[in-house]
Each structure stands twice: as structure tokens, then as C-alpha cells.
Amino acid sequence: xxxxxxxxxxxxxxxxxxxxxxxxxxxxxxxxxxxxxxxxxxxxxxxxxxxxxxxxxxxxxxxxxxxxxxxxxxxxxxxxxxxxxxxxxxxxxxxxxxxxxxxxxxxxxxxxxxxxxxxxxxxxxxxxxxxxxxxxxxxxxxxxxxxxxxxxxxxxxxxxxxxxxxxxxxxxxxxxxxxxxxxxxxxxxxxxxxxxxxxxxxxxxxxxxxxxxxxxxxxxxxxxxxxxxxxxxxxxxxxxxxxxxxxxxxxxxxxxxxxxxxxxxxxxxxxxxxxxxxxxxxxx
Amino acid sequence: xxxxxxxxxxxxxxxxxxxxxxxxxxxxxxxxxxxxxxxxxxxxxxxxxxxxxxxxxxxxxxxxxxxxxxxxxxxxxxxxxxxxxxxxxxxxxxxxxxxxxxxxxxxxxxxxxxxxxxxxxxxxxxxxxxxxxxxxxxxxxxxxxxxxxxxxxxxxxxxxxxxxxxxxxxxxxxxxxxxxxxxxxxxxxxxxxxxxxxxxxxxxxxxxxxxxxxxxxxxxxxxxxxxxxxxxxxxxxxxxxxxxxxxxxxxxxxxxxxxxxxxxxxxxxxxxxxxxxxxxxxxxxxxxxxxxxxxxxxxxxxxxxxxxxxxxxxxxxxxxxxxxxxxxxxxxxxxxxxxxxxxxxxxxxxxxxxx
Numbered sequence: 001x002x003x004x005x006x007x008x009x010x011x012x013x014x015x016x017x018x019x020x021x022x023x024x025x026x027x028x029x030x031x032x033x034x035x036x037x038x039x040x041x042x043x044x045x046x047x048x049x050x051x052x053x054x055x056x057x058x059x060x061x062x063x064x065x066x067x068x069x070x071x072x073x074x075x076x077x078x079x080x081x082x083x084x085x086x087x088x089x090x091x092x093x094x095x096x097x098x099x100x101x102x103x104x105x106x107x108x109x110x111x112x113x114x115x116x117x118x119x120x121x122x123x124x125x126x127x128x129x130x131x132x133x134x135x136x137x138x139x140x141x142x143x144x145x146x147x148x149x150x151x152x153x154x155x156x157x158x159x160x161x162x163x164x165x166x167x168x169x170x171x172x173x174x175x176x177x178x179x180x181x182x183x184x185x186x187x188x189x190x191x192x193x194x195x196x197x198x199x200x201x202x203x204x205x206x207x208x209x210x211x212x213x214x215x216x217x218x219x220x221x222x223x224x225x226x227x228x229x230x231x232x233x234x235x236x237x238x239x240x241x242x243x244x245x246x247x248x249x250x251x252x253x254x255x256x257x258x259x260x261x262x263x264x265x266x267x268x269x270x271x272x273x274x275x276x277x278x279x280x281x282x283x284x
Numbered sequence: 285x286x287x288x289x290x291x292x293x294x295x296x297x298x299x300x301x302x303x304x305x306x307x308x309x310x311x312x313x314x315x316x317x318x319x320x321x322x323x324x325x326x327x328x329x330x331x332x333x334x335x336x337x338x339x340x341x342x343x344x345x346x347x348x349x350x351x352x353x354x355x356x357x358x359x360x361x362x363x364x365x366x367x368x369x370x371x372x373x374x375x376x377x378x379x380x381x382x383x384x385x386x387x388x389x390x391x392x393x394x395x396x397x398x399x400x401x402x403x404x405x406x407x408x409x410x411x412x413x414x415x416x417x418x419x420x421x422x423x424x425x426x427x428x429x430x431x432x433x434x435x436x437x438x439x440x441x442x443x444x445x446x447x448x449x450x451x452x453x454x455x456x457x458x459x460x461x462x463x464x465x466x467x468x469x470x471x472x473x474x475x476x477x478x479x480x481x482x483x484x485x486x487x488x489x490x491x492x493x494x495x496x497x498x499x500x501x502x503x504x505x506x507x508x509x510x511x512x513x514x515x516x517x518x519x520x521x522x523x524x525x526x527x528x529x530x531x532x533x534x535x536x537x538x539x540x541x542x543x544x545x546x547x548x549x550x551x552x553x554x555x556x557x558x559x560x561x562x563x564x565x566x567x568x569x570x571x572x573x574x575x576x577x578x579x580x581x582x583x584x585x586x587x588x589x590x591x592x593x594x595x596x597x598x599x600x601x602x603x604x605x606x607x608x609x610x611x612x613x614x615x616x617x618x619x620x621x622x623x624x625x626x627x628x629x630x631x632x633x634x635x636x637x638x639x
Contacts, residue, residue: 179369184357
């Protein structure tokens, strides 16, 4: 069989190739596995406490009572606010500091540059669980326990973000920076006005990942906070289960509301997320 | 406007010396072109003038003041880069205006200057466009515009035409030259292309291995190269070089007949240079050098034909009139008249004189 006819055959049978069928089937199964819990979460949030163990996806008598109850609870709104404040602050901080350090490591020659980079990079290899104890000791000695700052400080700058930004800034041609230098800009303005706009894809990827990571963070906020007013959304929602009996319908309602920003981020910024994952993967 | 002086200027990277203490004076309003092969130190020198590289030794004076320690912005120079360095996230107008970012001019004055520069460079209709929508030549003009609005003491150009195609390059050469005539600002221009150097410069500085080999006007360099390198570097196609011997006032070159030359005082081996345009295909009509060679290749250019020949051991290029295209493999006679031979010492490669 010649090359041409093989190609022709492949083109004709494009839609019914066995490889494609298998791929699509696997993707479909994967998608179902991932969406089922989400659907059950929404479904449960529309059920009364008596119906919770009735596993029908569409509730027999859907009700919005849980939403009224959860949203009417002042604590829930407080937690939502806490989560928003923390996720937004940490995201801004990461975009700012990770970029600044990444840029410095990428574009300036100085003694110890490589060592500093390696030191930052090496922290990527330490799992969060191991860092929690030193973080806690630090917070306790510095009086940061049970405060917004205590929740936020470990994530204000990340090794991953610094690494990501450094890799991107390395791709910015020096001519741009030197042209600005000759034009009389100071180094900070060059970074902010010239270099930053050139790595917008990386910044959006970093911002999205940081926001989502902090919005869903559970372990550290749980450990560092003791008063309910400072709980973040995931910690607050989980606390529903600690009271008297587990109120699944309320937990699911809280989770459903808490998921909305995440879903919005995904839906609105899908393009950037996909690109961000690709960029991070390619560069990292 | 300013005079730029380089006094024993040195650049070292660790233990390697990139520029070996060069001396040069660039007069106010002069168009000076640094030319040389890659790694000759021409760009490094330009970057030292700009303040983008630290000076390792010697002094740099702009307008009579030592500026070694001054930041680029304090030197009042503007630079145009090889890849244009125009910012993709700004419009053409914003890019041009960016040269004035730190200036204290009023907004109206800045706008006026942007429009003037746009007009001078034929960009007035493109001021709202983004660089991505521009051609290479237009981008280069934007970069020049950004330098122009600042009204600097000197313009520095770092291989600004390398990314353009041949036709655009020759057009931009003329534009930059006429811009220089109009503005009268000192220009320091770096290129590896001797055609750019020859066509644009008031003064050419030939560099090699971190040293200045020769400084002079284009004609000066073409007529009186100080050594084999400059002789071969300036002029296209390169000067032919054949080995010969001067003994007792006579020059002998293997396979060539020589007559009627007045030779410089020298004894021993020499290199004899002759420009392809002076080595003409045809029988000798008078004194000079004449020889026979075998045609290896021909390049008909229309107005003339370049004929690649093997003469003994040497490969040379000769010219024939446009309509004459010798057959490959055929034997042809060539000759060069009196005054068209350049003689160099075979060992030091320094010029001995012309004959």
C-alpha cells in the first residue's frame, strides 16, 4: 500500500477510528466521575434533612430552605468574606512578589543568584504537611495565631510562582529593558511598565492558580484559626458537621455556594487556565 | 549635540578583554560607523557609550564631561536596537511618546513632538496602531521615532537594519542618512555590513578583536587600507590577494607578467591585493599585471559579470563587461593597470603602499 492511499484511508475513516472511540469513551467516563459528586452536592443542597439519604439525583421535593438558612446565617457570610479577602490578598501578593523576585533572578547578574534560586526551588520539594509545624511555631511565637495574617503569611510568596515567573521573564528580550533604561526609566518602572505587560499569560496563570488554591485551602486555616469569626469557607462549612449531628444538606449548600466563585473562575477564564497549565507544564 | 571622546577605553569580562583600550574622537554632528566582524567589540563599545555596559578602564567623554559613572539616562543619548525593542502592548504613538516618559515637558508639547516625529517618519496615519500590525520597516521607524522625540545629544544605532530584507535595507539606509542631514545630531552606528558603513558614514571605524584597525572616510578606507583585513573587509566583492615576492625592486607573482610598476621599498614575500573591479577580463592594454586563469564560475549581474578564476594556486574574482559571459572551464586573460595593486607585508599584513 502506498503512502498516499494509507493517508486517504485514514482521512476517510477519521470519525470511526477505534482509537478515537476509546479516547472519547475514557474522557466521557472521566468527566462523569468528576461531575457526579458536584451534581450530588447541588442535588443534596436542594433536599430536606429527611431526604438526604434518598440518593435520587433530582430531589423529590426540591427546596431552597437550606440556602435561606445558610445565607441567613451571619457566620456564613463572614466566612465567605474571610475567604474572599484572604484569596484576593494572597493572589495580589503572589503576583507582585513572585514576579519581582522572578524578574530579579532572571534579569540581574549578582553574586549568589544561582544559589538563591536553588534555595527557593528546593522548598518546592518539602510537602506542606511538614511545613505546618514550623509555621505554627512561628505563628505562635510571633502572636499571629488566630488572625488573618496568620492564615495568609505562608502563602504570600511561593517558590512555584517565583520559578514560573522567572522562567517567563527569561523569555523577555533584554533589548526591551535596555531601551527603557536608555530612555531614563528606573528599574522598578521598567519591571512594572515594560516587563510585566510582556508576561501577562504567566501572570494570569499564576493568579488563577493562587486564587483557586487559597479559596479551597483547608488544612492550614483549620489549624491556625480557633475563633469561628476567622474561619475560611471550607473550614466553616466543615464545622457544620461538628455541631450536634452532621447536617449534610447544610454542608452541601455551603459547599455549593462556596463552589460558585471557583466555577465562575473556571468558566470565565477557561482559556487562560488551559494555557496556564500548558505554559506551566512546558516551562516547568 | 555633543562630541564623544573615547580615551583608552577598555572592557573586560572577567579575565577576557573584549575592548583593548581604544582611542577615538567623534565630532559633534558626525555620522560614525563602527564596522567589523562578529565579536570585534563594536557593539560592546556602543553599549559602553550608552551606559549599558560598565567601563573597565579609560575614560568616556560626552560633551567634554567624563560620564563613566553616569547612568544611561544621565547621558542624554538615545539608542535604536537591532530588534527595534518597541513595546508590543503600546500603540505606535505611545511607543514614540515613551521616549519622553521621564521628561518634564507639558502634555501638549509631548503630543506635538510625537506628531512631528510621526510626520517626519511617515507614521502619522499609524499612531493608533499596535506594533504587531506593522511591517519591519515601519517598526524600525517607530524605534527611530522614539529616539527622535527626546532630541538627544547623540543617536546610537546597534545593527538597526539587520532584520530587514535587502530592498528595505537600502531604503532605510537612505532614510537614516537624510534624517541625519536634517537633524544634524551625532550618530554612532554599529554594523557588520560594510555596504552600510560605506554608504552612510562620514567616518568609518574598522574594528577587529577589540582593537581599532583604521579610522577614516569611506573613500579613504577604500583607497588606502592600512592592512590586509581592512582591505578585504571594505569593498564588495572582497579584494583579491595573491602571494608574490619583491626582490631588488622587482615584483614577481607566479603565473603573472608584471611591468612598469614603481614599488615601495621592501624585500621579501608580499601579498598583492587587487580589487575585482580593477582586475579586468581581456588582453592587457598597457603596463601593470597581466595573467591567465581558468574560469570556475560566473556571476552575470547585468551591468557586469563577475568571473571566478583559478590563477595558479590562487582563487580570484575578475570583472567582465555585462554582455561578456566566459564559458566555465575556458582560459581567459586578465589584467590590472598601474596604480591598482595594493602591496602588503606577508608577515605583518601591514600595507606597504600601492603600485
